[in-house]
Amino acid sequence: MPLSIRSFPRAIIHIDGDSFFASCEAAVNPALKGKPVVTGKERGIASSMSYELKAMGVKRGMSLREIKKICPEVIILPSDYETYSLFSKRMYAIVRRYTEAVEEYSIDECFADLTGMRRSLRMSYEAIAEAIKHDLDTELGMTFSIGLAPNKVLAKVGSKWKKPSGLTIIPANRVETYLSKLPIDKIWGIGPQTSAFLKQHGIQTSLQYAQKPVEWIDANMSKPYREIWHELRGEFVYPLTTEEKHDYQSISKTKTFTPASADKEFVFSQLSKNIENACIKARRYELAPKKIFFFLKTQEFRYSGLELTLATPQSLPNEFIRLVRESFDKVYRPRTPYRATGVVLMGLEHNKEIQMDLFGAVSEIIKWKPVYAAVDAMDSKFGKHTVYLGSTMKAMKRGAHTNERGDAPGRTSKLFKGENRRQRIGIPMLGEVK
DNA sequence: TCTGGGGTCCTAGGACCC
């Protein structure tokens, strides 16, 4: 019995940039086209690689040393997220020429809802998908893979079906063809834990999962996996999130440093820097966290951390740094080499909602406000960390010669030429925060 | 996969209230 006989109740496309970071690099520098290119130099492991390298068996996460053995003429580039984000924005803009209903899912992927567009565009869904692909490929100078299906999960199956540069259409009445040989762990949202569980119950393929009786699904699976089951059967469950992001549940900043360090002040300054960065982001979205979680990560990848709560939600780093300083010794173990620190800001409220009842605390915040407004203005003019706190200084100095991407001349993208974005002045003007 | 960095959502259980 067919899973679903309805034709297209909805037409959802998923668009996925092929080898996105490596392709952006080649689009900016055409001399790289057709060459084995990998990004991730700053980490020493591959984050994105061109199809020339994929053909040789190079995979994400592989060490660059290993890749050099496989392909001695490989071109290794550091990640340049500013350029990639720019291409990402261009991708969204092109898709929006066809429909406003676009979900910006990640830097190299988006969903769009084409339902009802056949009439206004006088094109079939297939023709619309082809036109979008044509515009993306020619205008961005790289290829994209597209899936067209009745929902997001199946559109994802489609975009992965043929890569690179594929366009795969999965109508509801042909779902079985695509799912019958597709391993269940290839489905978006089904990870190693769930596929191991399903395997124990004799389920290997996506079709076997989709064909399980609803009673079995309800009795054995939690909500996310019940929803996936419905989508695999051609139903529309997951709506697109098309509004611009203006809210976060949490904001986090973590940074690894090599080599690991047992120097207490250095480790603390790394935390201080992460706090500053997280607060910059919170202010950009006008969010005020009321809780902070900070942690240290040892060389052995063990974590120790602490969660702290503020009397008043706010987004200026001073108070967070003071709090973290106070309880730092509860987390830090002397003579232990740490490889990373991180902070997570939680309980985020929109600034307007902050009540003005705790007079002392609020007036303290108000006092600092103009200072940070100026800091944010300088950052947007000259680049991040034009100005930073004294407690962050150790981290800034060391950053220049550790694994920071750095701002070496010549690596600044041509796309930002003249904008002076990467310039760093580094005046510790706010002084030490105790 | 010898391991970056940034997120989301769901579930179960406890505290507390009526």
Added chain:
DNA sequence: TCTGGGGTCCTAGGACCC
């Protein structure tokens, strides 16, 4: 003082994604 039932909020931990 005890019991029953129901609601809300919060937290910790798990699983997954790019």
